Amino acid sequence: MEHGKIENHIENKLSNYESPVDAEGLWNSLGIEDTPTTHFSPGNKYRIYLLLVPIILGSALYLFTSSNGSNDGSENTISKESAIRQISIESQTVNQKIESKEVDSENPLVEGIELDFASNSSSSDLERLKENVQTKELNTPNRIDSKTNITTQSFNGSDSKKINAIFKNSNTAVNRNSNSIDGSNHSKTQVLASYDATNSEIQQSTVSKSSTLISDNKRELLLDGSLSNLDVPSMNSIGLMNFPRPVRCPDFGGRKPLRFNLDIHAIPYYSNQLLSLIDESELNKTWLEQRNSTEKPLEAFQVNVLGRLQTNSGLYVQGGIGYGQIDQKLSVPIQETTSTSNEQGPVIVIIYGNGIPNDTIIGEVPVTTIERKGAETYNYHRMIEIPIALGYERRMNDWGFYIDGGASLNIWTSRKGYMLKDNKPQKYEDVGVFTTSTGIKLNGSLGMKYYFNNDMSLSVGPDIRYHMQNWMKPQFGMTQKHLDIGLRVGLSIPLM
Amino acid sequence: MKEAQIIKGCLEGRKEAQKALVMSYSGYLMTVARRYMPDNESAKDALQDGYLKIFKNFHQFSQKKGALKSWMSRIVANEALNKRRKFIDSYAVNDQEAIIVEVAPKAIDQLHEEDLLKVINGIPEPYRLVFNLYILEGYKHKEIAELLNIKESTSRANLTRAKTLLRKRIIELEPNARWNTVK
Numbered sequence: 001m002e003h004g005k006i007e008n009h010i011e012n013k014l015s016n017y018e019s020p021v022d023a024e025g026l027w028n029s030l031g032i033e034d035t036p037t038t039h040f041s042p043g044n045k046y047r048i049y050l051l052l053v054p055i056i057l058g059s060a061l062y063l064f065t066s067s068n069g070s071n072d073g074s075e076n077t078i079s080k081e082s083a084i085r086q087i088s089i090e091s092q093t094v095n096q097k098i099e100s101k102e103v104d105s106e107n108p109l110v111e112g113i114e115l116d117f118a119s120n121s122s123s124s125d126l127e128r129l130k131e132n133v134q135t136k137e138l139n140t141p142n143r144i145d146s147k148t149n150i151t152t153q154s155f156n157g158s159d160s161k162k163i164n165a166i167f168k169n170s171n172t173a174v175n176r177n178s179n180s181i182d183g184s185n186h187s188k189t190q191v192l193a194s195y196d197a198t199n200s201e202i203q204q205s206t207v208s209k210s211s212t213l214i215s216d217n218k219r220e221l222l223l224d225g226s227l228s229n230l231d232v233p234s235m236n237s238i239g240l241m242n243f244p245r246p247v248r249c250p251d252f253g254g255r256k257p258l259r260f261n262l263d264i265h266a267i268p269y270y271s272n273q274l275l276s277l278i279d280e281s282e283l284n285k286t287w288l289e290q291r292n293s294t295e296k297p298l299e300a301f302q303v304n305v306l307g308r309l310q311t312n313s314g315l316y317v318q319g320g321i322g323y324g325q326i327d328q329k330l331s332v333p334i335q336e337t338t339s340t341s342n343e344q345g346p347v348i349v350i351i352y353g354n355g356i357p358n359d360t361i362i363g364e365v366p367v368t369t370i371e372r373k374g375a376e377t378y379n380y381h382r383m384i385e386i387p388i389a390l391g392y393e394r395r396m397n398d399w400g401f402y403i404d405g406g407a408s409l410n411i412w413t414s415r416k417g418y419m420l421k422d423n424k425p426q427k428y429e430d431v432g433v434f435t436t437s438t439g440i441k442l443n444g445s446l447g448m449k450y451y452f453n454n455d456m457s458l459s460v461g462p463d464i465r466y467h468m469q470n471w472m473k474p475q476f477g478m479t480q481k482h483l484d485i486g487l488r489v490g491l492s493i494p495l496m
Numbered sequence: 497m498k499e500a501q502i503i504k505g506c507l508e509g510r511k512e513a514q515k516a517l518v519m520s521y522s523g524y525l526m527t528v529a530r531r532y533m534p535d536n537e538s539a540k541d542a543l544q545d546g547y548l549k550i551f552k553n554f555h556q557f558s559q560k561k562g563a564l565k566s567w568m569s570r571i572v573a574n575e576a577l578n579k580r581r582k583f584i585d586s587y588a589v590n591d592q593e594a595i596i597v598e599v600a601p602k603a604i605d606q607l608h609e610e611d612l613l614k615v616i617n618g619i620p621e622p623y624r625l626v627f628n629l630y631i632l633e634g635y636k637h638k639e640i641a642e643l644l645n646i647k648e649s650t651s652r653a654n655l656t657r658a659k660t661l662l663r664k665r666i667i668e669l670e671p672n673a674r675w676n677t678v679k
Contacts, residue, residue: 006659006666007627010612010616010632010662011632013609014527014612014632015632017527017613018524019526019527019613021522021523021526021543023522023523026543026544027518030544030548032514312508312509395507
């Protein structure tokens with residue numbers, strides 16, 4: 001081996017070496033659920049959504065109706081009739097001997113229900129139970145769940161801190177007992193605890209006491225009528241401490257269903273003014289020719305600030321506000337016209353001789369007039385608009401492309417300049433040919449995008465827009481529209 | 497699934513592509529993780545966290561900047577380093593102390609990759625980290641210095657020391673190896 005080349009040999013040996021590893025297990029431990037390889041098209045997705053909507057609505061309606069009035073955080077008074085009905089159902093279903101037990105009757109915080117279940121399913125006991133219920137004001141937040149026979153709890157939100165303290169203490173016990181009782185087993189009836197959350201005299205000490213009681217008074221009524229403390233498993237015995245190491249759920253950054261971006265577009269345009277006649281009179285034809293020959297486009301540009309809502313499929317909708325300006329130049333070439341006329345004026349009378357004028361009389365004097373007509377003015381049309389567009393973009397590594405199209409609604413227009421009218425340059429406001437709004441224009445663009453590391457992107461692409469509305473008032477017999485072609489440069493900044 | 501399809505799918509966040517990536521590259525990336533971690537379990541942990549980072553930051557991967565394999569190996573190496581960072585500064589070595597040895601010709605060739613990994617993992621961690629980063633991941637000394645929060649000179653010295661130790665350990669595996677110290 002050559003001296004000093006050990007690293008090369010090691011590199012060669014290990015560069016492609018694959019250690020034995022349970023890739024399947026590793027994949028599972030990542031916590032990413034496997035999904036079918038079918039790639040749903042957007043259409044299929046919508047169909048699934050349509051199917052899911054009634055299911056979700058139905059579930060929500062069911063949950064709402066089933067929980068209505070029972071566990072809404074307020075103290076509930078169970079109606080006597082419903083209590084009787086529930087307990088009757090209970091006793092019929094159980095159909096076993098269950099001794100009645102008074103639970104937590106001594107606890108001032110716990111309003112125990114004197115549950116006198118129908119032992120031996122005898123009608124007399126059942127009647128006695130009904131009497132108990134009927135004669136007792138059931139002002140308790142308890143609701144007896146006929147399926148699981150577990151008394152659930154409800155709390156008054158007005159004392160939430162205290163209740164939370166209680167709940168934290170009792171939570172473990174509740175969970176454990178839930179483990180030990182089969183919800184479908186109707187042979188057990190358990191009352192965990194009930195709270196009078198509206199009791200304003202709850203003190204911290206009693207809170208502690210109540211939590212102790214909740215833990216201590218877990219009892220189960222067995223089929224043979226005996227009462228025993230529940231065998232509450234310890235944390236270790238149920239293996240809570242031996243759970244696998246928590247697996248972090250993967251965060252697929254940038255893959256939210258909807259993303260919101262701030263887009264800034266700067267678009268220099270070449271604005272092509274399109275004039276056409278409505279009234280094809282000779283006068284208008286001449287005017288149109290004069291305008292075409294004297295009005296030249298200069299620079300035009302548009303700056304848009306847009307919010308963009310984008311789906312993972314690449315479709316997006318964007319809207320915002322934009323400022324645009326179209327500059328033009330009116331250029332009427334300077335023309336000289338010479339005219340001669342005789343006008344009345346002073347005529348100097350020179351007596352031939354020494355050449356000294358010696359008299360002045362009023363008479364006809366020939367006057368030559370040279371007239372220079374011409375103009376060069378810079379005009380502008382300024383607009384504020386609300387652009388809305390739909391688009392699609394697709395990303396391929398750092399690069400991507402986009403295509404979008406939409407409309408812009410003009411909300412403000414300002415114009416200043418001159419135009420040739422009646423063979424002379426006149427101010428826009430003096431002529432009064434223009435409307436106060438440029439209306440709606442359509443625009444579309446497609447181009448390339450480059451994505452930076454932080455999801456910010458820069459886009460460049462041609463942009464075309466067409467002003468649909470006639471800028472001139474119809475009584476002037478002429479339409480003026482604009483077709484602008486430009487280069488859009490956009491910066492997209494992800495906001496959320 | 498081909499690499500191009502995996503890349504495309506992962507960019508789109510498709511789980512089947514992510515699974516294919518895990519299935520295809522776990523062996524190689526496990527080797528990377530094992531070079532930095534003391535045992536297989538912690539290497540697996542580092543690899544697992546590395547995958548989560550890979551998926552999270554997949555949009556930053558650019559084929560122009562390099563192959564997917566090396567991009568992922570750097571992420572896994574970084575993840576492993578983060579877990580072991582506290583041990584890094586515990587060693588430093590002076591260049592003067594380095595000795596140069598010759599390694600028997602067939603010693604490395606006769607080593608199985610697993611044995612070679614054991615040899616590498618047997619040298620002190622500061623040397624091993626620099627060796628792995630410089631030789632196997634392709635980092636520069638300046639980058640290593642920033643990554644490990646050590647001086648550039650320390651990185652160079654640790655690399656020299658790592659090579660020396662590796663030669664020594666490898667040559668020890670060769671029955672008839674020569675061991676010469678060159679001044």
